[in-house]
Amino acid sequence: MSGNVSTPGASVVSRVLAVLYAFDNGHRRLGVTDLARRADLPVPTVHRLLRELVAGEALTRDAEGRYAIGRRLWDVGMLAPEQTELQQVASPFLSDIHAATRATVHLAVRDGREVLYLDRLSGRASVPVVSRAGSRLPLHATGVGKVLLAHAPAELRDDYLAAELRRPTVHTIIHPERLRRQLAAVRREGYATTEDEMTLGACSIAVPILRRASADGVPEVAAALGIVVPTLKRERTRLLAALQVAARGIGRSLP
Amino acid sequence: MSGNVSTPGASVVSRVLAVLYAFDNGHRRLGVTDLARRADLPVPTVHRLLRELVAGEALTRDAEGRYAIGRRLWDVGMLAPEQTELQQVASPFLSDIHAATRATVHLAVRDGREVLYLDRLSGRASVPVVSRAGSRLPLHATGVGKVLLAHAPAELRDDYLAAELRRPTVHTIIHPERLRRQLAAVRREGYATTEDEMTLGACSIAVPILRRASADGVPEVAAALGIVVPTLKRERTRLLAALQVAARGIGRSLP
DNA sequence: AGCTCGCCTTTCACTCAGTGAAAGGACACT
DNA sequence: AGTGTCCTTTCACTGAGTGAAAGGCGAGCT
Known part of the structure; x- marks a missing residue:
């Protein structure tokens, strides 16, 4: 045989x-x-x-x-419509944020239990950033990830929190209840932040991009927009404003 | 049967x-x-x-x-190393140019007889631009294309000029000898320009990105860097300077 | 209704494209 | 010479892939 x-x-x-x-x-x-x-x-x-x-x-x-x-x-x-359409619409807005903040700018969507980065504009090299377009990172350790997790279906969120969470740095929040409270705050305040949670020396702030409701009903979170900076100490308000302007602009331009 | x-x-x-x-x-x-x-x-x-x-x-x-x-x-x-390595190295430099000029910025390589766009940062919407990352355009009708054609192997250049050239607009240069002279000028001056040759209302200026020679011999043209603006009338010198600084920076950062 | 056209899907007998264990090379390091 | 690792080729076997033909489905037209 x-x-x-x-x-x-x-x-x-x-x-x-x-x-x-x-x-x-x-x-x-x-x-x-x-x-x-x-x-x-x-x-x-x-x-x-x-x-x-x-x-x-x-x-x-x-x-x-x-x-x-x-x-x-x-x-x-590059012909994948779901990734590139969003990326294309967002591109000029990412440039605007980048020009206004000189920080690393991220556009990301949720793919299952991970953040999938669609686009990135690098800022000054002083801030260490691990992501690139196409890379995947844990939802709970990045700014855009927290935004996407906070607005994910409740079931997936519970599921995610129930599992063992990875810990890229000692500052990563892996305690389920503490993370749950943070996600509630993200929904309430409309933005998420991280400090040294993915990479030491890198802080981030991120907001959701809302796609206007198709017919009736509530708008849906299509993606998240975030920036990475060395520190959030001073500029938080200004950075947040820049992000929100852009996110609103992108949302309005979505099909 | x-x-x-x-x-x-x-x-x-x-x-x-x-x-x-x-x-x-x-x-x-x-x-x-x-x-x-x-x-x-x-x-x-x-x-x-x-x-x-x-x-x-x-x-x-x-x-x-x-x-x-x-x-x-x-x-x-996104894992294709030849495209993404170059794109990643160039990314912060593209942002710099974009910040300095507010124009549409392009990073492109030659793929056979076409320009292949690796990356693009959109400028103000006032200038019509047809390219996107992943798209291909004729070599003789765009700024980056002319740079790449000018530095292509002589044999391919002759071949290209011998064939019938597409004419996206009435301003596209399709006369072989006129184009040949232009390409010689591109090599001599170190940059290429177009005016309404791909899209009406869009002018462009582009420079080569040189990869430093592997051991000895001459540096090789790895890619081209260009911007698209409504007019070249006034700013040509400033735009060219910004491009050249960036191109040199990218070239130095290449592996 | 009835008819036609275009598109998507399923069937099924045939057979050749695909298979992978085994063997053969090409290096590199010992 | 001996051993290990990786790449490549061979070859007899067979079931995975094939595509003409037929069956559905829906839109548009008379």
Whole structure:
């Protein structure tokens, strides 16, 4: 007995996706064996798929023989309507905030239990920031994350608070009740802040972007807008005002 | 005789890519039949592939049953190292230019015979601009395009000039010899300009970003940096200075 | 109603594209 | 020479993928 002993539920399409999804932010360039391990597929199978993907310009192969996501796939990704429409509408407003504050500006949405960053304008390099467009961070440790969590469906919020919370720094709030009270305050006050909770030396302030209600009913939180600064001590009021003006502007421009 | 009569050279991988590549900027949401037509595949085949791609979260399906690029693929695309590394390094410099000029700022590379826009910061809405990150435009009709064409391999340049040139506006320069002289000037002066050549009412000015030579030899043009403004009449010198400072900064920061 | 057109979906017999264990190379380090 | 790691190729087997044909569904027209 030899030949094909393929595991059930393994179509070529799912294998291709497994290979593509094997790349992540810390692993942008991978060899055949690594990819096979990460995608949980036999090496020769991955090898063949990679050859075809490179031929189709979906992946590139560098001088050391390692594979990476290629230009064509980058292109294709830029066509994702849900991410890019919001990003495009928000772009000039992000620039305005950036010009007014010189801080790092973030546009983010909630994707399940994570913040997904859609766009970022870097500020002065003095503030350490880990995010980039496409990266994901925990909801409870960032300004935009707290805004999105505060306005998430109550069920998901309870669920999230019930689980063990990650703790990127010693200042990260992981006590469920304390976090719950903070989220209530975020809803009440209309903005969220963090101090050293994701990265030491970085504070943030963030507001929701409201999409006007479709027919009747309440407006929906479509995204969050935030900035990262070295300290919130002095400028809190001015920064908040800039964010709120922009958030209102973006909300009004949404389809 | 019935059953499979599949055309040669049609692997599942190539079919999947054909489906993905069937999306473009003007066609972000497509139905099964349209996709089949655009990918040149039988409808049932496309239907099956789409189901698997949606199951794998690569595509989404909206209320009207139309398909679009999904969040996961957007994510994956953001991992393309060649596009995002440059974009990330350039980002703060783009912000600087934007702050200094309030104009639309572009970062672009050459992809074959087209300009590929990696990033854009929108300026005041008064200037019409068609580009966005991920879009492609003809090399000879934009500022960044002329810079990239001027520094492209001589062979490609000759080839490009020999072909029929598209003419987005009546001001687009399509006369080969006139364009050739302009490109020589771009190399000599270190910058390119356009006036109403891509879009009426939009002028642009652009400079090359030089990657310092790997060991010896001459530096290589890695990308182009440009801005779009309503008119170049007055500010040309100031705008050019801002661009050159930024381009030098980006070049120095490149790996 | 009845008819037509366009689009989406399902079926199903056929078969070839895809499979992966095994073997063969190419390095690097010991 | 010996061992480990990674990349690549081979090849007999077979079930995953195929696509013509048929079945639905809804919109528009007479």
